[in-house]
Amino acid sequence: MGGTRVIYQEGKKEASISINNQDSSAPYLIQSWLESAVSGDKRPVPFIVTPPLFRLDPEKSSVLRISYTGAPLPEDRESVFWLDIKSIAPSNPDGGNQLQVNIKSKFKLFYRPSGLDGNPLEAYKKVTFRRQGNQLIAHNPTPYFVSFYKVSIGGHEIKNPGMIPPKGDSQWGLSGGSTVSWQAINDFGGVTEVARQVI
Template identity: 50%
Template sequence: MPRLNMFGCLVVFLLSISNVAQAGVVVGATRVIYDGKKKEASISVTNADKSTPFLIQSWFEVDEGVHRETLPFIITPPLFRLDVGRENILRIVRVGNQLPKDREAVYWLNIKSIPATEESTLNKLQISVKTRIKLFYRPVGLPGNANEAHKLLVFSKNNGRLIATNPTPYHISFFKINIGSEEIKDVGMVEPFSTREWAIPDGSAGDISWQSINDYGGITDMVKQ
């Protein structure tokens, strides 16, 4: 096959993968906040595909790849069929008392969409997609405001490391951290009453500035120290 034709086939193939990945199941939020005052939390799952039904499987993990049989939450329904154009609500219910009262707890919610298959003589590319989002359990009566907690962070430097200290009972998920014009990579999240540190990029100097992700998945205003 001429090289140009091979290139054209490759482009078509990659575009087809992109279309499959973009269509299909849409999860209604980038995070779930479980308010300790309420009996349950929920999140929507919608099949935006125009032709394919999906099997939806959902489960919790403590950390990536770490699943325990006994967790303080259950999700219902854990497995169901989602037809074309339909929406379903996943309900999350607390079933255990082994949760802290003075700070947030975090768990991972996994939602896996498996496309239906049909008997066919044609070869088809089937892609199962797993969406992984954080569930934050927020006990009743925590002081302060979760969406303002990032403003209370304290940064320091020690032996080539940048250290963020979180004096609040809330998890703070970073969107960006800069030292002057240099951006810190893999910023992640700092847990309540904890610290997190990163290597300082060579040659970086100036103010430390940062943005975090709020309860709604939005980006906060920049804060400087």
């Protein structure tokens, strides 16, 4: 895949992500679709991906194009969806019993309205932390999602810190310590510098 996330900027005709088949001999069927990032939400998402199903020959590449259908989305903050991509391996009819593995990957699709305040690449620095009882609570005052790469307090790393929504909170059990350090994943899939705060 040509990235770990897709940013769809409001006003653009489409967003895209490239796919490469690095196998030297086998073609794959590539199936892709979009779904809500909210578990259990079966409502149609306001995007379509083309082509939804195609053959990708050995050592070839292609591009998935994502278009916005225009259905209303919040204008004061980002929205997030899942882009699902499944690679279906060929089967050998003369191969007898064999295990066939199909791989499905999930990528974040962020819809970014125009005119949002602040710089999305600096949003992680705006996150603040506080102690509340035995909980560590993070607050994101920005209109951007912040995908944590790592969060540690007192040198103890929090497992799977996840993503904090725009103008929202996340919380984890507190293991002691007074200094929080964190890194995030930026628009390009890279890891930011470390930010720190004493709570």
